[in-house]
Amino acid sequence: xxxxxxxxxxxxxxxxxxxxxxxxxxxxxxxxxxxxxxxxxxxxxxxxxxxxxxxxxxxxxxxxxxxxxxxxxxxxxxxxxxxxxxxxxxxxxxxxxxxxxxxxxxxxxxxxxxxxxxxxxxxxxxxxxxxxxxxxxxxxxxxxxxxxxxxxxxxxxxxxxxxxxxxxxxxxxxxxxxxxxxxxxxxxxxxxxxxxxxxxxxxxxxxxxxxxxxxxxxxxxxxxxxxxxxxxxxxxxxxxxxxxxxxxxxxxxxxxxxxxxxxxxxxxxxxxxxxxxxxxxxxxxxxxxxxxxxxxxxxxxxxxxxxxxxxxxxxxxxxxxxxxxxxxxxxxxxxxxxxxxxxxxxxxxxxxxxxxxxxxxxxxxxxxxxxxxxxxxxxxxxxxxxxxxxxxxxxxxxxxxxxxxxxxxxxxxxxxxxxxxxxxxxxxxxxxxxxxxxxxxxxxxxxxxxxxxxxxxxxxxxxxxxxxxxxxxxxxx
Amino acid sequence: xxxxxxxxxxxxxxxxxxxxxxxxxxxxxxxxxxxxxxxxxxxxxxxxxxxxxxxxxxxxxxxxxxxxxxxxxxxxxxxxxxxxxxxxxxxxxxxxxxxxxxxxxxxxxxxxxxxxxxxxxxxxxxxxxxxxxxxxxxxxxxxxxxxxxxxxxxxxxxxxxxxxxxxxxxxxxxxxxxxxxxxxxxxxxxxxxxxxxxxxxxxxxxxxxxxxxxxxxxxxxxxxxxxxxxxxxxxxxxxxxxxxxxxxxxxxxxxxxxxxxxxxxxxxxxxxxxxxxxxxxxxxxxxxxxxxxxxxxxxxxxxxxxxxxxxxxxxxxxxxxxxxxxxxxx
Ligand code: HEM
Numbered sequence: 029x030x031x032x033x034x035x036x037x038x039x040x041x042x043x044x045x046x047x048x049x050x051x052x053x054x055x056x057x058x059x060x061x062x063x064x065x066x067x068x069x070x071x072x073x074x075x076x077x078x079x080x081x082x083x084x085x086x087x088x089x090x091x092x093x094x095x096x097x098x099x100x101x102x103x104x105x106x107x108x109x110x111x112x113x114x115x116x117x118x119x120x121x122x123x124x125x126x127x128x129x130x131x132x133x134x135x136x137x138x139x140x141x142x143x144x145x146x147x148x149x150x151x152x153x154x155x156x157x158x159x160x161x162x163x164x165x166x167x168x169x170x171x172x173x174x175x176x177x178x179x180x181x182x183x184x185x186x187x188x189x190x191x192x193x194x195x196x197x198x199x200x201x202x203x204x205x206x207x208x209x210x211x212x213x214x215x216x217x218x219x220x221x222x223x224x225x226x227x228x229x230x231x232x233x234x235x236x237x238x239x240x241x242x243x244x245x246x247x248x249x250x251x252x253x254x255x256x257x258x259x260x261x262x263x264x265x266x267x268x269x270x271x272x273x274x275x276x277x278x279x280x281x282x283x284x285x286x287x288x289x290x291x292x293x294x295x296x297x298x299x300x301x302x303x304x305x306x307x308x309x310x311x312x313x314x315x316x317x318x319x320x321x322x323x324x325x326x327x328x329x330x331x332x333x334x335x336x337x338x339x340x341x342x343x344x345x346x347x348x349x350x351x352x353x354x355x356x357x358x359x360x361x362x363x364x365x366x367x368x369x370x371x372x373x374x375x376x377x378x379x380x381x382x383x384x385x386x387x388x389x390x391x392x393x394x395x396x397x398x399x400x401x402x403x404x405x406x407x408x409x410x411x412x413x414x415x416x417x418x419x420x421x422x423x424x425x426x427x428x429x430x431x432x433x434x435x436x437x438x439x440x441x442x443x444x445x446x447x448x449x450x451x452x453x454x455x456x457x458x459x460x461x462x463x464x465x466x467x468x469x470x471x472x473x474x475x476x477x478x479x480x481x482x483x484x485x486x487x488x489x490x491x492x493x494x495x496x497x498x499x500x501x502x503x504x505x
Numbered sequence: 506x507x508x509x510x511x512x513x514x515x516x517x518x519x520x521x522x523x524x525x526x527x528x529x530x531x532x533x534x535x536x537x538x539x540x541x542x543x544x545x546x547x548x549x550x551x552x553x554x555x556x557x558x559x560x561x562x563x564x565x566x567x568x569x570x571x572x573x574x575x576x577x578x579x580x581x582x583x584x585x586x587x588x589x590x591x592x593x594x595x596x597x598x599x600x601x602x603x604x605x606x607x608x609x610x611x612x613x614x615x616x617x618x619x620x621x622x623x624x625x626x627x628x629x630x631x632x633x634x635x636x637x638x639x640x641x642x643x644x645x646x647x648x649x650x651x652x653x654x655x656x657x658x659x660x661x662x663x664x665x666x667x668x669x670x671x672x673x674x675x676x677x678x679x680x681x682x683x684x685x686x687x688x689x690x691x692x693x694x695x696x697x698x699x700x701x702x703x704x705x706x707x708x709x710x711x712x713x714x715x716x717x718x719x720x721x722x723x724x725x726x727x728x729x730x731x732x733x734x735x736x737x738x739x740x741x742x743x744x745x746x747x748x749x750x751x752x753x754x755x756x757x758x759x760x761x762x763x764x765x766x767x768x769x770x771x772x773x774x775x776x777x778x779x780x781x782x783x784x785x786x787x788x789x790x791x792x793x794x795x796x797x798x799x800x801x802x803x804x805x806x807x808x809x810x811x812x813x814x815x816x817x818x819x820x821x822x823x824x825x826x827x828x829x830x831x832x833x834x835x
Binding site: 068069071072075076078079080082083085086087090092093120238308309311320415417419425429432433436437439440442478479480481482485 | 596597598636638701733734737740741744745747748751752755758759762763764767768770771772773774776777779780783784786787789790791793794796
């Protein structure tokens with residue numbers, strides 16, 4: 029199956045069918061305008077254009093991930109606006125990129141159906157047998173003469189080839205052998221994988237949803253604010269997830285090591301459906317939705333001033349979290365906490381002071397007296413960053429990944445084919461051999477489209493070993 | 506660092522330099538050539554074994570998989586370059602590539618040893634990296650980069666053997682620009698845009714000039730058989746590297762999905778790996794119908810090597826951000 033207009037070279041299976049076929053010079057057939065969509069030239073062009081586009085996207089910070097502020101930081105206001113107008117700051121959602129992906133999809137479907145998949149059929153065709161004249165036209169070929177009968181010569185070659193992993197078929201004075209035939213499945217398997225990947229991604233994008241919900245301790249998260257694609261036909265779950273506990277584990281140096289959250293799935297009446305502790309790399313799965321630990325922080329500190337409870341929002345400042353409470357005359361109280369175990373440090377700051385002054389440290393659940401105020405550190409409310417996702421195309425995508433990996437690995441296997449033919453010739457008597465002796469003339473040839481030189485080396489080494497074996501036995505006889 | 510680990514790392518570094526010089530020296534005298542090539546190869550095998558031991562002991566010392574920062578990944582890269590060369594050497598007789606492979610490994614050692622000491626120390630991991638996925642995801646990537654390097658170097662030798670000396674000079678020029686930009690970016694604090702310009706401008710200019718001068722053939726220099734050999738070596742290198750890159754990217758996606766619920770987030774390094782992947786997919790399809798001459802394909806492998814360099818080291822040194830960068834350490 030070749031699309032007309034391609035340069036004509038004998039391809040694998042054409043060679044198999046009629047070896048040493050003269051290159052056919054059929055006139056370029058009329059082809060429909062659509063054929064361009066099935067051309068490898070288009071594939072290469074599209075792959076390069078997409079690669080270049082993605083490269084630009086890797087270089088320029090993307091608004092959809094880091095926000096426009098980051099783009100301004102990097103390039104300055106004016107350039108950033110220009111880049112934004114050109115679509116470069118959100119290149120993966122640009123029309124240009126989507127059109128390229130669309131064209132690649134069409135190209136891939138057309139090519140796979142028209143050219144890649146039909147090749148499977150040629151796998152079933154048995155290899156033909158060749159005469160020595162045909163063998164002498166193969167890209168790699170050699171003639172040996174061995175001092176044995178032709179049957180034995182061919183049999184020995186067959187054994188040697190088998191030992192090297194070839195599948196050998198013999199037929200009278202001829203032999204054909206093949207190595208790495210399954211390598212020819214590579215394009216089919218890879219392209220089935222690529223098409224399945226597209227299918228899986230499409231299913232997920234049309235019916236899946238995802239989102240991020242920072243959820244404070246003891247609250248429950250629902251899926252109301254989830255994101256999904258424009259063409260969406262999915263459905264959001266009714267159940268919710270309650271955070272029963274959440275904590276951070278540190279290395280001795282104070283660097284975070286792991287975050288944990290104890291989650292309970294509850295239905296709309298509050299019945300508990302499932303309980304699980306999650307951590308980074310260890311999500312909870314329920315009803316097709318996965319819930320991941322993706323970030324962690326301290327949300328609020330609860331204090332009591334002479335019996336009056338106040339909740340203050342915490343802000344992350346480097347390794348600590350701080351809450352600010354303005355008092356009269358410009359005085360600010362600062363509460364700084366590092367984690368759920370260490371005490372809160374209370375500072376005061378006035379405009380006159382250069383640096384805040386440490387007033388006290390209060391362990392959790394304890395209180396201190398500051399002037400006329402009894403200050404109690406009641407509670408620290410952590411907040412856990414929960415990422416969730418429903419991905420109905422997951423199974424298909426996973427299978428696609430397996431196919432793609434298997435396919436590209438198979439493509440590394442070079443297919444090798446060997447043919448041999450024997451005939452007998454009488455060697456005239458000379459000084460050493462007193463009597464006339466039969467010689468086995470073995471024509472061996474073959475090819476490996478992907479790796480000719482390596483094939484040549486390996487085949488010649490097989491033949492050399494064969495010759496040496498006979499030289500040795502010949503010497504003995 | 507334990508003494509064994511240090512000794513083995515140093516042995517590996519030293520042998521890579523030694524095998525380089527023996528490979529180079531083998532050209533001096535015809536009589537000693539075969540012997541010297543054997544010696545060079547033996548030295549490289551010693552280096553490979555030493556580096557294997559060094560990496561394993563580092564893993565044992567650290568109590569974790571020893572591939573967590575730039576320094577460790579450079580060790581892996583050197584290991585994969587030596588291993589990849591030795592593998593190719595089993596399939597082909599590729600003496601003309603030996604010195605380039607040794608040089609690459611030696612350069613990686615040197616680059617690694619110039620990094621600040623904090624990189625050499627064994628440091629604990631941030632939460633995002635504590636996962637068994639790390640050892641599934643990263644080694645194939647590093648090994649694929651090394652195979653792409655071997656393939657690109659083979660492309661250079663192919664240009665030489667096919668008498669495309671002018672194109673070769675331009676291609677080497679492109680590489681020099683790219684490598685200098687990365688070196689300057691790592692060890693100086695030059696302006697990021699200047700470095701990016703140097704990298705991109707230099708490699709595009711060099712490769713375009715090389716492309717345009719492919720017709721200029723120094724006919725006395727052509728060795729068709731070897732040119733064919735190195736063309737094939739370049740191709741095989743990619744056919745080994747490409748599955749590794751594919752596996753690396755896919756397992757990365759699976760990891761991200763496992764950890765964050767998303768296969769793909771267009772993080773700069775992810776995107777760059779995709780660019781490399783797409784480019785080599787283009788190479789493979791270019792090759793299917795052999796419409797392209799071997800020399801053009803060689804230049805594509807060199808371009809691929811520059812992209813690989815950008816993916817692997819460009820991010821730290823040329824100021825691309827993102828989740829995956831090993832962090833700047835100036
Ligand atoms: C999107 C458009 C694509 C088209 C139209 C296309 C087309 C083709 C064609 C016609 C073949 C040759 C089959 C043969 O002659 O036996 C092929 C092989 C192949 N394609 Fe694609 N392809 C596309 C994308 C991709 C991508 C993105 C990859 C990335 C993995 C890929 C990987 C392969 C592999 C590994 C082979 C086998 C090569 C070999 O056996 O040496 N293809 N493709």
